[in-house]
Amino acid sequence: xxxxxxxxxxxxxxxxxxxxxxxxxxxxxxxxxxxxxxxxxxxxxxxxxxxxxxxxxxxxxxxxxxxxxxxxxxxxxxxxxxxxxxxxxxxxxxxxxxxxxxxxxxxxxxxxxxxxxxxxxxxxxxxxxxxxxxxxxxxxxxxxxxxxxxxxxxxxxxxxxxxxxxxxxxxxxxxxxxxxxxxxxxxxxxxxxxxxxxxxxxxxxxxxxxxxxxxxxxxxxxxxxxxxxxxxxxxxxxxxxxxxxxxxxxxxxxxxxxxxxxxxxxxxxxxxxxxxxxxxxxxxxxxxxxxxxxxxxxxxxxxxxxxxxxxxxxxxxxxxxxxxxxxxxxxxxxxxxxxxxxxxxxxxxxxxxxxxxxxxxxxxxxxxxxxxxxxxxxxxxxxxxxxxxxxxxxxxxxxxxxxxxxxxxxxxxxxxxxxxxxx
Numbered sequence: 080x081x082x083x084x085x086x087x088x089x090x091x092x093x094x095x096x097x098x099x100x101x102x103x104x105x106x107x108x109x110x111x112x113x114x115x116x117x118x119x120x121x122x123x124x125x126x127x128x129x130x131x132x133x134x135x136x137x138x139x140x141x142x143x144x145x146x147x148x149x150x151x152x153x154x155x156x157x158x159x160x161x162x163x164x165x166x167x168x169x170x171x172x173x174x175x176x177x178x179x180x181x182x183x184x185x186x187x188x189x190x191x192x193x194x195x196x197x198x199x200x201x202x203x204x205x206x207x208x209x210x211x212x213x214x215x216x217x218x219x220x221x222x223x224x225x226x227x228x229x230x231x232x233x234x235x236x237x238x239x240x241x242x243x244x245x246x247x248x249x250x251x252x253x254x255x256x257x258x259x260x261x262x263x264x265x266x267x268x269x270x271x272x273x274x275x276x277x278x279x280x281x282x283x284x285x286x287x288x289x290x291x292x293x294x295x296x297x298x299x300x301x302x303x304x305x306x307x308x309x310x311x312x313x314x315x316x317x318x319x320x321x322x323x324x325x326x327x328x329x330x331x332x333x334x335x336x337x338x339x340x341x342x343x344x345x346x347x348x349x350x351x352x353x354x355x356x357x358x359x360x361x362x363x364x365x366x367x368x369x370x371x372x373x374x375x376x377x378x379x380x381x382x383x384x385x386x387x388x389x390x391x392x393x394x395x396x397x398x399x400x401x402x403x404x405x406x407x408x409x410x411x412x413x414x415x416x417x418x419x420x421x422x423x424x425x426x427x428x429x430x431x432x433x434x435x436x437x438x439x440x441x442x443x444x445x446x447x448x449x450x451x452x453x454x455x456x457x458x459x460x461x462x463x464x465x466x467x468x469x470x471x472x473x474x475x476x477x478x479x480x481x482x483x484x485x486x487x488x489x490x491x492x493x494x495x496x497x498x499x500x501x502x
Contacts, residue, residue: 080224080227081223081227083215083216083218083223084215084216086119086210086215086216086223087215088110088115088118088119088210088216089118090110090127090210090211090212091127093127093157093159093166093168094110094114094127094129094168095212096159097129097142097157097168097170098110098129098211098212100141100142101129101131101133101138101141102211102213104133104137104141106131106132106133106137107131107132107194107211108129108130108131108133108170108211109129109130109131109194109209109210109211109214109217110127110128110129110209110210110211111128111129111130111198111208111209111210112128112201112206112207112208113125113126113128113206114126114127114128115208115209115210115216116205116206116208116222116226118210119208119223119226120226120258126168126169127168128168128169128170128171129168129169129170129171130170130171130172130173130194130197130209131170131171131172131173132172132173132191132192132194133170133172134153134172134190135147135150135153135154135155135172138155138157138170138172139155142157142158144157144158144159145157145158146158146167148169149169149171151188152171152174152188153171153172153173153174153188153190154169154170154171154172155169155170155171156168156169156170157170172190173190173191173192173193173194173196173197174188174189174190174191174197174200175188175189175191175196175197175199175200176188176189176200176243194209194217195219198217198219198220198234199219199220199234199235200234200243201234202233202234202240202244202247202250202251203222203225203231203232203233203234203247203250203251203254203266204220204221204222204225204232204233204234205222205225205226205231205232205254205258206222206254207219207220207222207234208222208223220234220235225263229258229259229260229261230260230261230262230263231251231254231255231258231260231261231262231263231266232262232263232265232266233247233251233263233265233266233269237265237266237268237269237270238269238272238273240269241269241270241273241276242273242276245273245276245277245279245280246277246280246284246285246288248270248273248274248276248277248307248309249277249280249285249288249289249292249304249309249313250288251266251270252288252292252300252301252303252304252307252309253288253289253291253292253295255297255300255303256291256292256293256295256296256297256298256300256301257291257292257295257296257297258296259296259297262303267307270307270309271307271308274307274308274309274312275312277309277312277313278312282314282353282354282355283355285313285314285354286354286355286356289301289313289354290331290334290335293325293329293334293335293337293338294328294329294330294331294334295327295328296327296328297327298325298326298327298329298334298337299324299325301322301325301338302322305318305322313354314349314350314353314354315349315350315353316346316349316350316353317350317353319346320338320339320341320342320346320350321341321342322337322338322339322340322341323336323337323338323339323340323341323413323414324337324340324413324414325337325338325413326413329409330406331360332360332363332364332367332406333367333406333409333410335351335356335360335364336363336364336367336368336406336410337410337413337414339351339364339368340368340371340410340414342368344365344368344369347364347365347368348361348365351364351365363403363406366398366399366403367399367403367406367407367410369398370395370398370399370407371411373391373394373395373398374395374407374411374415374425376391377391377392377395377421377425378418378421388424388428389428390473390474392425392428392429392432393432393437393439393473394473395407395425395429396429396432396439397439397440397469397473401429401433404429405429408422408425408426408429411425437476438469438472438473438476438479439473440469441465441466441469443472443479444465444468444469444472444479444484445479445480445481445484446465446468446481446484446485446488447465448461448462448465450481450484450485450488451464451465451488454485454488454489454492455492456488456492464488464491468484468487468488471484471487472484
C-alpha cells in the first residue's frame with residue numbers, strides 16, 4: 080500500500096503554470112479529479128482540471144486569455160497556445176452546491192475557502208483527490224485506498240451523492256467498466272434503492288455514459304444496469320434486451336450492435352432513437368443487426384452450397400458495403416464463435432471479391448438507368464429492372480456486358496404482361 084506522503088505526481092507545464100501563478104498571488108490551487116486518479120493508476124490523463132480558492136473574477140484578471148465556460152458554477156477555462164494549437168484548462172473555484180431541483184443541477188452554488196468542502200461534493204472517492212507540489216496528495220475520503228482495493232465508492236453518504244446528481248447512478252457503472260473495479264456494497268445498495276431517479280436525467284446524458292461503458296475495457300459490465308434495476312430507465316424497451324457478447328474498445332456502432340445483437344430491428348430502432356444517437360450511428364447499427372438474416376442464410380446453405388454461399392456473400396456486401404461488411408464479420412466473430420469456420424470462409428470470400436473487383440453493386444453494372452429508359456422502362460420500373468439485372472450478374476458475372484444485359488432487358492420488356500418484368 081502506497082503512503083500518501085510519498086506520492087509524487089509530475090504536473091505538466093501549463094497546469095503547473097496556472098497553479099504557480101495562483102499561489103504567487105496568495106491563493107491555493109491543485110490539480111483535481113480524474114487527472115489525479117489517472118496519474119495514480121499510471122495512466123496519462125486526457126486533460127487536467129484545477130481547483131482553487133480564487134474566485135472566477137480573480138482568475139480572469141490573472142490570466143491573459145480566458146473563456147467563461149461555466150462561470151455561474153465557478154468554472155473558467157484558461158487558454159494557452161502552443162505552436163498555434165489552442166490548449167484549454169478548466170479552473171474552478173472551491174464550491175458547495177445548493178439545493179438540487181432536477182436531480183442533476185443545483186439551484187445555486189456557494190463559493191467556499193475550504194478544499195475539503197469542495198471535494199466532499201464530488202461523486203466517488205477515486206475522483207475526489209487533489210494534488211499540488213507544495214502540499215502533496217490531498218485524500219480526505221480514502222480514494223487512494225479504494226484505488227488499491229479496486230473499488231468504486233461514493234464520497235460520504237451515497238444516497239446524498241446520488242440525490243444530488245442522479246446521473247451518478249450510471250456513472251458508477253461506467254467507472255466500474257472503465258477500470259474493472261467492483262462497486263462498494265453501500266454504494267451499490269444506494270444505486271438499487273434510487274434507480275428510478277435515473278428517469279429524471281436527459282437521454283443525451285444517459286447515452287454518453289452508456290456509450291462510454293460499452294466501449295470500455297470491460298463492456299460486459301453493462302449487465303450491472305440490469306442487476307441494479309437501472310435498465311428500464313435507460314431507454315424504452317431497454318430492460319427487455321437480451322444483451323449480446325462484447326469485445327473491449329470497439330467502435331461505437333459495433334459496440335451498440337453487440338449490445339443489441341439479439342434484439343429485433345424494430346425494438347433496436349426505438350432504443351437507439353430514444354437514446355438520441357446520431358443518425359449515422361443508428362443507420363450502421365440497424366444495418367448490422369438486419370444483416371444477420373443474410374448471415375443465417377449463408378450458414379444454412381446446403382444444396383449447391385458453393386453457388387448459394389457465393390450469392391449470399393455478394394448480397395451481404397451489396398447490403399452493407401465493403402467497410403460495414405468487415406465490421407459485420409467482426410460482429411459475428413464475437414457473437415457467433417461456434418461458427419468460426421463459416422466466419423473465416425465469409426471473411427476470405429469478401430477479401431477475394433474486393434480484390435477481384437467483382438460486380439457487387441448497381442453502379443458496377445455495365446448498363447444504367449438511361450439504357451433501360453431507352454428500351455422503354457419508366458419510373459420505378461427502372462430501379463426494379465436494375466436490381467434484377469444485378470441478381471443475374473451476382474449469379475454469373477460473365478453476364479455483366481452491356482449487350483448481354485440489354486438483350487435480357489429487351490426480352491423482359493417485350494414479354495411484359497402488365498404485372499412486372501421477369502428478367
